[in-house]
Amino acid sequence: MGSRRLVVTLLVLIVVGIGVWRGWAWWQARSxxxxxxxxxxxxxxxALEARAEALRRDQRAQAQRLLDAAATNRVLRDEVLGLGQRGALLEESVAKLSDPNRHGAQALRLDEVELLLSQGAQRLDIARDLAGARRAYALAAGALDGIDDHRLLNLKQALAQERIALDALGAGTQAEGGVRLDAFVKALAALPRDAHAAAGGDTRARPAWQRVLAPLVDVRPTRDTTLIAPAERTAADAALQIEISLARAALEREDDAAYRAALDRIGTWLPRLWPDSSALRQVRGQLHALRQAPAPTPPAVMGTTLQQLRALRNAGVRLRLPPAPEAAPESPEVTP
Structure with missing residues (x-):
């Protein structure tokens, strides 16, 4: 009985071991x-990543090829446009060469008139040289009067109107403003620095105690904003000179806003440098007149003659050329 139980136990253990071994083998195979x-x-x-990277490289290469092709197309288009422009310039040059207005003394006079009008406009616009502009317009009028053609009558009238407008400007608003600013600066230099001198009083008419203490104490009203310390007055004088220089520079470059702003700042320095007096009030009146001066504006008719002349030449107006002198008929020789 005991041996049978032992055999059964061994068989069970063998079966369990075989099952465990098979399970372990199956698990190893599955792993x-x-x-x-x-x-x-x-x-x-x-492999997919490598293929995707290859596709990306191909895509970048294709994009670079497209960019190169677009750049080449732009270069070719620019070259084609350049060729077209060169062709147009050549056609224009040929047309100008075949234009009879480009030949003869009258064509040269028209070129001279255009050059003089351009120089006059440039002198007026860039340098505000009214005298130079008047001389250039006078020379242009003389050259234009030498051309006898009724189609240039409107051009001559426009030039005469421009010369009248130039003469009406006088010395020019810029020159007048500079003269008035110089007069204002001279008036500033003549203003009295001392309060008693500004009031027009005599030191002998002052009380005795004021004359005694005058070298030590200067009595001023508490509402007086005039600077007393030498260092402050020196700094204020330097600031005033800077503002005057800024006003001159703004006047020369015709910057009306900066010019008026500099004048306003000059006005703020006046009561701090000089005590109130009749002379200071007169100077303030001059400063107010400078601020109220009108801004320089060129006449509306300026440049019309040059525009009309260029319009006539572009329209292909042909001037009447003087007839060539006919050759005298040759008399036949008489032989004896």
Whole structure:
């Protein structure tokens, strides 16, 4: 009985061992399959990534080729446009060469008139040289009067109107403003610095105690804002000179806003440098007149003659050329 039980136990243990061994073998096989599948999936993923990278490289190469092709097309288009412009310039040059207005003394006079009008406009616009502009317009009028053609009558009238407008400007608003600013600066230099001198009083008419203490104490009203300390007055004088220089510069470049702003700042320095007096009030009146001066504006008719002349020449107006002198008929020789 005991031996049978032992045999059964051994059989059970053998069966259990075989089952455990088979399970372990199955688990090992499954793990190996999973590792193999993961390795194959990793290889496929690497291959896909390599293929995607190759596609990206191809895409970048295609994009670079497209950019190169676009740049080449732009260069070719620019070259074609340049050729077209050169052709147009050549046609224009040929047309100008074939234009009879480009030949003869009258054409040269028209060129001279256009050059003089351009120089006069440039002198007026850039340098505000009214005298130079008047001389240039006078020379242009003289050259234009030498051309006898009724189609230039409007041009001559426009030039006469421009010369009248130039003469009406006088010395020019800029020159007048500079003269008035110089007069204002001279008036500033003549203002009295001392309060008693500004009031027009005599030191002998002051009380005795004020004359005694005058070298030590100067009595001033509490509402007086005039600077007393020498260092402050020196700094204020320097600031005033800077503002005057800024006003001159703004007047020369015709910056009306900066010019008026500089005059306003000059007005703020006046009560701090000079005590109130009739002379200071007169100077303030001059400063107010400078601020109220009108801004320089060129006449509306300026430049019309040059525009009309260019319009006539572009329209192909042909001037009447003087007839060529006819050759005298040759008399036949009489032989004896």
């Amino acid at each position: 190996a399959q999973e590792r193999t599948a993961a390795s194959e999936a990793s290889l496929r993923l690497d």
